[in-house]
Amino acid sequence: MARSEPYHHENLRQTLLAAAVALIGEVGPRDFTLREVARRAGVSHNAPYRHFPAKDDLLVAVATDGFDQLTALMQKSSARGKTALGRLQLCGRGYVDFALRSPHHFLVMFDLPKISHEPCKDEPVGKNAFDVLMGCIMAAQQSGDLPAGDPVPLAWTAWSLVHGIAKLSVSGNLPLSHRATLNFTQRATEVLSCGLMNVEA
Amino acid sequence: MARSEPYHHENLRQTLLAAAVALIGEVGPRDFTLREVARRAGVSHNAPYRHFPAKDDLLVAVATDGFDQLTALMQKSSARGKTALGRLQLCGRGYVDFALRSPHHFLVMFDLPKISHEPCKDEPVGKNAFDVLMGCIMAAQQSGDLPAGDPVPLAWTAWSLVHGIAKLSVSGNLPLSHRATLNFTQRATEVLSCGLMNVEA
């Protein structure tokens, strides 16, 4: 019954990850500290090294967690749409919403070199989220809301627009409220899909 | 003639800034170190504090330098266009080109908290670059290549698209070569301007 257990915690790896996610949310990547994570998990400053080779590997795990949340939010948001095009737009809205609600987490997901320049990983960390977008795009193509053809360039274009909005908002360069940013996203994606349908060739 | 001058350098502030810009380009913001800047400038590890109150203030100066370069590149690039719309698109191309050529510098400009969340500065660091974009947008409006009305939302939309392309490219999420990325940018901005002209209301 709850005897003291100086060694071998129940599941220290997950405890560390949870503490890391919380710490990122509070102080951001710049003030994120391995030793503070260990403190919050109630272990010595070197315990994390038994589960993560280096600080950046723990941050990769944090980013992966972020991509899971992002994927879930995109799915949940897009499910509320009536038409294929509506679902695609809500997918982008969910993307921006996540960035606004978890700005620090969002930063780690896209600005961590270990993730960014991973040399030819067969399964990039953000693949699930990208697949949600791809699904929405292809559905919109089949319903005639987007032009037929290779969906990948369409996905890149849509992703770039929405990612740019998210990044500029998070970095304080779009002077809009949370709500206004989401509306702006909606409007921008409408414009883009209209352009995709009407541009020549 | 070239006597030793242990104190009072010619213009240490600019020397430090140049060394900082070079160091950022080489190692990026994460491995950027005040002491290494001082080493390269040939001064003691505390000399920078006589010119910059803290590390982040030196980084703000680095970012400002980056925005100057960005502004110049956007101007130079857009000047090659024949039409107002062409100049607008080349402006975006110059933006992405800068990001691809100076990825680390670009990171500092948009991910430094001191810049991002500066509370209501009357002259944001990136205002000059934004003004170049605004000029291109308003010229395109006057030539009928873009719809009339408030140019600011148009600028935000175009900026978001191009910024997203730049960010995703720099973080390794768009598997395209430098050249292909620039072509993709051109194509994406065409699509966007077409959508802006054709979208209802």
Place this chain on the structure above:
DNA sequence: TGCTCATGTTGGCAGTGTCAACATATACAG
């Protein structure tokens, strides 16, 4: 000449990521 001050210096402190060495608890071979 002598005072003040801007701008450099050295030295030190707390905090960090990481390595090495040590300790303990569990699992499994005999």
Place this chain on the structure above:
DNA sequence: CTGTATATGTTGACACTGCCAACATGAGCA
């Protein structure tokens, strides 16, 4: 049941960082 290997925790140390305090030097000005 006993002994040993291994996984997982610990303490201690090192080099390095940003920043602070105290001191030194040189220029400008009364």
